[in-house]
Amino acid sequence: MEETFPVTLTPAALAQIRRLLAKDGRPDVFLRLGVKGGGCSGFEYVTKLDTVRRPIDLYLEIDGLTIACDKKSAVYLNGSTFDYTGNLIGGGFKFENPNVSRSCGCGTSFTPKVTAG
Template sequence: MITSDVTLSPAAAGRILSIGAREGRPMMLRVAVEGGGCSGFQYQMDLVDEAGPDDLRVERDGATALVDVISLALLKGSEIDFVDELAGAEFRVRNPNAKSSCGCGVSFSI
């Protein structure tokens, strides 16, 4: 199932595809929200090569991110992006539902 509630930026799609090319097999980025972190919720991101039965697919340019049904409510309207800055390179969630976030950008509150 493909969902439009969450989008994948061109940079994130490109990075997922390049990781898959380097690994020699297609890879997908799984994005989930868990309780914890200094602001209440935190993002969990993993690279996987198989989707789970309840995963929703977010696709762009041949790349796929996966979001579980429970996390989707907290990620509605979000963009999964990839940034490469002086401080480091990482996947990042731009979440319009987050009222505040910690300094590292990994945890947030609603």
């Protein structure tokens, strides 16, 4: 059974990812989305450029871009939308995550409704 990618990316996010990958210039670079323990609410979002593919990763190939998310993070990100806004205040990448019971004021950390098992 093929697993579906847990996050939907908006056109604005895809455009900004394309700019970041082009600026980086490495042919094998992709964007990694995920979560890790930490932050003021227990978990924090991870968004980084990466070149290491792992067996536990799920991949989304869209418009010539590759996006990765590990299966453990997918539990916390399932149903999320990843967006980008160029606003001067509050701009940048942002997750809209239905699995959050509480988030911090800056929006980079959260307390999940779900637990990985």
